[in-house]
Amino acid sequence: TRSTRPQRLLKAVQKKAIKGDPQSVISTIDYFCRHSEWAMNVGDEKGAILDSVVCEVSPSTALELGTYCGYSAVRIARLLPPGTKLITLEFNPDYAAVARQIIEYSGLQDKICLVEGASGDLIPKMQELFGIKTLDFVFLDHWKDRYLPDIKLLEECQLLRKGSILLADNVICPGTPDYLEYVRNSPRYESKYFKSHLEYTKVEDGLEKSVFLG
Ligand SMILES: CCCNc1ncnc2c1ncn2[C@@H]1O[C@H](/C=C/CNC(=O)c2cc(-c3ccc(F)cc3)cc(O)c2O)[C@H](C)[C@H]1O
Numbered sequence: 001t002r003s004t005r006p007q008r009l010l011k012a013v014q015k016k017a018i019k020g021d022p023q024s025v026i027s028t029i030d031y032f033c034r035h036s037e038w039a040m041n042v043g044d045e046k047g048a049i050l051d052s053v054v055c056e057v058s059p060s061t062a063l064e065l066g067t068y069c070g071y072s073a074v075r076i077a078r079l080l081p082p083g084t085k086l087i088t089l090e091f092n093p094d095y096a097a098v099a100r101q102i103i104e105y106s107g108l109q110d111k112i113c114l115v116e117g118a119s120g121d122l123i124p125k126m127q128e129l130f131g132i133k134t135l136d137f138v139f140l141d142h143w144k145d146r147y148l149p150d151i152k153l154l155e156e157c158q159l160l161r162k163g164s165i166l167l168a169d170n171v172i173c174p175g176t177p178d179y180l181e182y183v184r185n186s187p188r189y190e191s192k193y194f195k196s197h198l199e200y201t202k203v204e205d206g207l208e209k210s211v212f213l214g
């Protein structure tokens, strides 16, 4: 049977990128998605905004919802201070398998903990599973109708503290209207929109950065 797009993306990384070099893995994926097959990675333009927020926060505990092929997991983990880890959740086993191989190829397997499962099931177990109290940084990039329920779950599970940063992809395209309305109008968040473009295109999209006020 025909390979899947993530499998073809993995092949390109294994063929073209330098093993152990996260930047070359990132550049190879961006080149593949721009010149061969589009894929829904956060991409280079929004990725630069993601990089700047990760560097600014320099999180001790970081969570990503929706690993997909592992592109943003590699982007985030390459910037984390030594001794800190990114926890990334992916419930599709085929995507998780590709992401594991891309993460391994980049050499960042010791800085990324990829957990197979649904955010709704795993978030309530985060403290016990990973021995963490609260999260400094959360990157949301999974199903767009799950952003709002999942941050409400993070609140309920006391995983957010005063100053925790949420960064959400695709708030314009495909769009996350209920999430935007909530973080922009809730007194518990201070929100800011970073205008950009949908990965590898000229279509408008952007990232929403929200600080939990406690
Ligand atoms: C109930 C499970 C919830 N919990 C979950 N727990 C764990 N993992 C979860 C959960 N829900 C989903 N996932 C995983 O996350 C990934 C899902 C990613 C979804 N991303 C998009 O849909 C998107 C679309 C476009 C786009 C824009 C324009 C177009 F024309 C076409 C496409 C662009 C973009 O940047 C986009 O990120 C992965 C595929 C999926 O297995």
Ligand SMILES: [Mg+2]
Binding pocket: 040, 041, 042, 141, 169, 170
């Ligand atoms: Mg996205």
